[in-house]
Every structure is written in C-alpha cells, then in structure tokens.
Amino acid sequence: MQYTSMLASSSDQPACRNLPQTAMGILGNAVVLLAYANVLYTEGKLLNVDPILCHLAFANLMILTIRCVPQTMTVFGLSDLLSDAGCKLVLYGYRVGRALSICITCALSVFQAVTIAPGPRLSRLKFCLPSLVLPTFAALWFLNMVIYVPALLYSTAPRNGTVPAFTLNLGFCLMDFRDNMLYIIQGVIVSGRDFSVVALMLVSSGYILLLLHRHSRQVRGIHRSRSAETRAAKTVVTLVVLYVFFFGIDNVIWIYMLTESKVSPVVADMRVFCSSCYAFLSPYFIISSNKKVKARILCVAERDQAASADAQESK
Template sequence: MDLCITIKGVSFLLQSGLGVLGNLSVLMAYAHITYIESYLQPVDRILAHLAFSNMLQLLTRSVPQTVVIFGLHNLLDDSGCKVVMYTHRIHRALSICLTCMLSVFQALTITPSAGPHLTKLKSRLSQLVVPIFVGLWLLNMIVCIALPLYTIAPRNGTVPPFTLNLGFCHVKFPNNQVYVAIGTAFSTRDFAFVAVMLASSGYILVLLHKHSRQVRSIRRTQQGTSMEMRAAKSVIMLVVLYTVFFGIDNMIWIYMLTVAQVPATVVDMRAFFSACYATFSPLLMISTNKKIKERMVCAAGEQLSEDSEKQKF
C-alpha cells in the first residue's frame, strides 16, 4: 500500500476511533447522571445532544471514508448513499446549530437579571430546550433535503464535472448553477449560526471580565455563580474550537465551489478537518465539565474496586 494512502487511512482511523469513543463516553456519563438525578440542566442536555450528533457525524462520514481508503469499495448502493449522506449533513448541521444554541443559553444563564422579561426568559430556559431541538431538526432536514437527490453510488470510469467524489459515494450535480446554489445555501446557514455564536461568546467574555473584576474587588463570590462562570469558560473553548475548524473547512469549501473537477485529495482534506470538531469536542467536554469528569472517575474507581475484589478470590 502506498505510504500516503497508509498515512491518510491511519489518520481517519484514529480520528474515527477517538471521536466515537469520546462522544460515546460523554453520552454514557450523561445517561448515568440522568439515571441518578432524573434531571439534566438545559446546558447539559444541549451537550448530550451535541455529543450524539457528533458521533453520528463521524459514523456516517469518517468511518465509511476510512473503510474505502483501506480498499473496501462498493460499500453502499444508491439508496444507502442517500441515507448516509442525508444523515451526515443533518448531524453536521446540528453540530453547528447546537454549539450556537449552547453559547446563547450559557450567555442567558450568566446574564444578571435586569428586568422582569429577562427573569421570565431565564426561568423558562429548561422548557425551551426540546422545542428548539425540534425546530433545529426540522430546519436542517428541510435545508438538506436536496442533497439526497444528487447522491449516487460510485460508478466505474471517470468522475464527471460538478461531482463530489467522497470515495464511498458521489454527489453529482447537474450543472454549475445547482452546485453553487446548494453550496451557497449551506454556507449561508453556517455563517449565520457562527455569527450568532461569536456574538454570544463575545458577550460571555465581557461578563467574565466584569465578574473577575468584581471578584478581585470584593474577594468573594457565591458558589453557584462560580460554577456558572466555569461552565461559561468551557463553552467559550468549544466555540473557539469550532470556529478554528469551521474556518479551515470553509476555506477548502470555497475553493471547491470555484472548480468543476474537485481533486479527491481536497475532498479528503475537507472531510478530515470538518470532522475534527466532532473528534476533539468530547475531549474538551470531559476535561472541563466537572459532572462528566466525576462520572468517568467514579466508573474507573468502581472498575478498580471490582478488579481488586476478584484478585482476592
């Protein structure tokens, strides 16, 4: 096997394995918290949903990509390609939407109540989570509905113009106008959510700065407020992580919109960088979220205790 193909395959394999394991660990931690406490805070529910969407994103893009790189072709037929690509696009879109939702909810959570309307809104945040989830699912299902129409299984021979060769599937657009129109629709949606995400994150940074000045001046703060501020910092790190990989992803995507025949290497590069957030975000959640970390440490301690008991016998 060629060295470049080996490196590419190992890279996608590590990305898929690490990402799926990390997101699955976050989901299991939140499942345990739900079982014990029977309730999740709005931000925790968003993080759990984000981990689920990131895991599905990896399973429907990075995993098939890895399998094809290592030589297993004709993995899916036309129907399978349509289902896999539609699922991937929905969960990729949900990843950015949920990260945006997370930053907005965290900004509202730590905002000082300055009036009855804001106080009422903050008290209803837990009730708004599920309706917003439903709205985001419907929005992205509608926006992505056109993609399965142009998705087919790979055919023998050369790749025609205006076709994205994903390896395990082809996305064949009829002409340049449709190709650019669909790409513009996706980019417009993504940039809109990123703009809201950055605006709310900037507001969180302002509140964090004010909070740090108050702490220095009075040398005391309530425990609940401190926990909210720590959560806000972790949200900021998630937003920064997403923004970095979003920028790389879209620079490649803009280039792809300008050429009729997209090289397979460029498609692979975009697939890798677009999945990096889904891979590294659960690691950031685990390292910065006290609830998740405690569940994982607790599970590890219980496993060590069981092993010690077995060794006694």
C-alpha cells in the same frame, strides 16, 4: 465555471490517519452520553445546559459514524462500498449531523449568554429557557432535514467513467446537482446558514467574555453564587472557539476544492480530518471541564480497579 471535484483513487495511508480520530471520537462522545445517562438515572434530572451538551455529543457521534466510518473502511480495500440508496442515507445523515453540530453549538452559546446576563430584563426569558430546549431541538432537526433534501435526491454511488460537471466527488459517493442553478442555490443556502450561525455564536460568545471580564473581580457575584455558571460559560466559549477554528480551516480547503478541476486525494482526506476534528475533540473537553461527567468516569474506573483487585486476591 467547472465545479467538478475530481479525486484520484484514495490511498490507504491518508484514510489510516482518520481511523484513530474516528475511533477516539466515537469513544469520547459515547462516554459523554453514558455519563449523562448515569447522572439522569442517579439524580433524576439534568442541569439546564446538560441536555444541550448531550445533544451535541449525539450530533458529533452521527458525524463520526456516518461519514468517517465509510471513509476509513477504504483502508481495507473495499470497493463499491455503498449503493445509490446507501450514498443517499450516508450523505444525508452526515450533512444533517454536521448542521446539528454547528446549530447546537450556537444554541449553547446563546443559552449561556442569556443565563449569565445581568439585570431584570431577561429574567422572564431565563425562567422559560428550560422549557425552550426541546422545542429548539425539534426546530433544528426539522429545519436542517428540509435544507438537506437535495442530498437525498442527487446522491449516487461512484460509476466508471468521467465525473459529470456540477458534481461533488467525495470518493465513495457522488453528489450530482445536474445543473449550475441547483448547485449555486444549494451552496448559497448552506453557506448562508453556516456563516450566519457562526456569526451569532461569535457575538454571543463575545458577550459572555465581556460579562466574565466585567465581573471577574466581583467576588460576591462570581466566585460564590455564580461559580457554576462561570465554569459553564468558559466551557461554552472554548467550544465555540474550537468550532470556529476548524470551521475556518474546513472552508478554506472546501473553497480550494471548488476552484480546482483536479484535487489530490490527500487534500480531500485533509478536509475530512479537519471537518471531524471538532466532533473528535469536543467530548474530551467536555469530560475535562464538567465535574459531573468526570466524576462518573472516575467512579466507574475506581469500581473496575476495585473489582480487578478483588479478583486477584480471590485467586
């Protein structure tokens, strides 16, 4: 089977479509991080779910800056943008960031499912959850950095001539696995990790929805004592649905690229766009659904308006 994805020269028009997405995504995730930094500075602590959302914003920021910026820089006609070392760092950083995004979204759904679960069985685990956040982050970083070591070993800058077999051609970089076995092993490891994590987040999100439905009419249990937990749970479920939707589109395009010997640059660019949609949209959903983040943004906006009004009056 021929695994090479041979792309023609990328046109400027598709890359242009990624530029607004990249800019707005970087802005949105940076705003979320700054808002939480302000919460931490003024209040001295974050809620249990807040560090996970901060880490999700950071992972999404990695995806957009590392992968999408080189892609969109082709708009300006830059050729030979990256050296071999640059390609290794870009692809490794992007893949680790993408893996962290999916794993943190899964951890977020599992964390929230345990948090709102009724009964005394999970009470001890609920008490330990805040202390498990940082070790979980460390484990996810270590695991995914190990999984993507091949990105450091087999990534190279594009060269003139034909693209070898078992090579993923990403336009600005190549990933040459050199033989069929390495290609298959890496694909099985990554695909197995992705689909198992997506399955886990779907199960935990389904459990959250079941609990919300079961307790939706219990005013005492939901609207008073657990209103904050309910809002957080709905946010988590929406983030999971958002991720799974774009994950499905991304993988459909990916399978098509693997089965075709020649792939249009428009198709490759569409995959870049779809694979980055979650990183682009999720911060704006967090901003709209999180009262603390929204309050910090509105506070800054009101301060700027007041400063602008004072400046005009002084003139």
